[in-house]
Amino acid sequence: MTNRILNISTSPHITKGLSTDVIMQHVVWSLVPVALFAVYAFGISALLVLVMSVCSCVLTEHFLCKLSKKESTVSDWSAVITGLLLGLTLPPVFPLWMTFCGGVISIALGKFIFGGLGYNVFNPALVGRAVLQAAFPVAITTWYPAFLDNRFSTIAASVLTFPLMEPAVDGTSGATPLAAFKFDQVTANIPDLALGQVSGSTGETCAILILLGGIYLAARKMLNWRIPVAVLGSVVLLSAIFHLIDSNHYPSPAFMLFSGGLMLGAVFMATDMVASPVTPLGVVIYGSIIGILVVVIRLWGGLPEGVMYAILLANAISPHIDTIIKHRVYGTSKRSK
């Protein structure tokens, strides 16, 4: 046998072969049905919003990497997820220039400023959306009815608003079920909510598709199932208690569960691996905090919807949960430091 140059590496010499970019790609694939339904329900305007938000996120990430003389990290697909999630949380007729701003802010302030993928404290898409909500309170609460006849032929006027201009509010705005409940005490029926027959943000209306995407990811172990279970469980539990106390004043748990951005938030945003705790007990606490905050904001806050702030607040607590909650190490009597 001739002398060959042997590879040397330290054990383990095999890996499971699942890499971070593959996980990210799967998350994108599981969001595709949600996005397709959004386009089907809200038409060409929603498509434009989604495309714009994905493009702005990816381009921002690429540009910032080049600017800081680093290798572009676009290929890890995480910017695509941020873009998709941002687009899905915006109203389907959101002005494109504002969407662009949202994408830039999501990546620049939500992710890059902390050091990029793996270091972001908050879910980047929600950072972008929070800034948009503060900056454009009217545009971001201008809703649009689903399944309009002309949704594939005309683009809503507000979408093409000239940059730095406030969009004109057109006549066909439709209130979301949560806003209708908050301000008019009207509850939508549950099948309509579950199947996305209502108005709302681009991607939050069809709860069934969101759940299916989540189940797919959880089955492939790319999503921590404990988080959505804890979020949704605590929302159902808490709202059921109040519904039992006063069913006129407080909506049913089913309405709470399927309305607004709760499903999208619980399945795809609260589960941002980076901004959530690592330990099993930690994620349950984290999820419950989100659920409780959602109920509190929805029932007693000034806003009809509270998922975004609930998740952002829980993101901020997450590192502390990881520091405080640790599981017992084998062979030690107490929980480790």
Next chain:
Amino acid sequence: MLNFRKNTFRHGVHPPEHKDETNGLPIRQFPFAPVIILPMVQHIGNPSEIVVREGQEVVRGQLLAKANGYMSVPVHAPVSGTVRKIANVPAISGKMVPGIYLQAFPFSSQEVLEGTPIEETASKEEILQAIQDAGIVGLGGAAFPTHVKLKIPEGKHCDVLMINGIECEPYLTTDHRVMLEQADDIFTGIRYLLKATGAGRAIIGIEANKQDAADHLASRIPDGAPVSVEVVPVKYPQGAEKMLITALLGREVPSGGLPIEVNVVVVNVATTAEIGRLLPHGRGIQERVVTITGPGVKKKGNYLIPVGTPLRYVLEQVGADGQISEVYMGGPMMGVAVSNLDISVVKGTSGIVVFTEKEVKRPQKIYPCIKCGACVDACPISLNPSRLGILAKFEAYEQMTDYHLMDCFECGACSYVCPSNIPLVQYFRLSKSVIRKRQTTKQTAESDK
């Protein structure tokens, strides 16, 4: 997640097993290499002390080097021949260690020298001494001197002797074949071990992928022997002592402690068979069963290989051709990649796995930790490798100790699952050695005061 599930431990991983490539192949005698290279460091502890001189003719089984103190074992001649040279030889660690070049007699009958038999009625101390004299070390790979492990410390007692037939490393089938083919030796070994440890009963732990071995052993238990066979689910690293004790008895070895803290002594099944085979004849270890496998090997199998056979000769015999790219001693999860084909098969070599270009893990892109928690769900002792990895990167060794780094036994499950390809266990190995070094320096500094 259910931690009250019986018969196993928490977490763990399931790497592809690749065991069916060799588990049906009976153990075959390997030819004698023309020159045997015997390092004097084949075990953990002091190097053995050479008692032969250059040019001396030795008989197979003859003592070549004696134990140098208690933490040491002797080395016996694996082949009849002439001591050609006493010089430094390469070891797998990359260091040169004292060793013997032994040239085999080409036409010798290779009869093994008989020694003084040790009866099963011998005393505890006599058996322990005989085990040391036979040069026996942990054949599962650790190569820790068995007599040291069997010595029950003052004030402790052992109630269960656990025979480890788990063999959770992928590819390896050594223990599987030993259990199928050397059942009587195993039970003889168990009788010696029960005597040596004073344990009341013995349990043989076997993974469910070796059901045939479990059935075979169960059917061969001698009448009245306090031995049982237990089958546990397949999961890596089930073969780690602590994990096995938890799986079979539900006891947890305290952090930093040895199994004797929970009144258990664990011995590898091949070691047990070797004790049962050697002690009745008063012989020393001359050969061991090695699984030679992997995509780079043509004649895969389980071979009885003389200790000291050069790796280069082994690979030539089994038809590992020019395609070889990486060679491991041991399995792919914890085995050591060899840098040099001139090292030898030693007592602790349980397997030789040969990978070609195709299987070798290429340097992969390392992504930042995305805190997915895969490593947390894999770690058998419930550490937080994600956090430890970040701390290691910042060399925060003190904090790592607080996070129980020193309990890590380097099974590699965290690195195996990490989607970001972070070399977690590699970081931990390095950090542990730095921490140990600092502790030693501190102790020396204090004792100097």
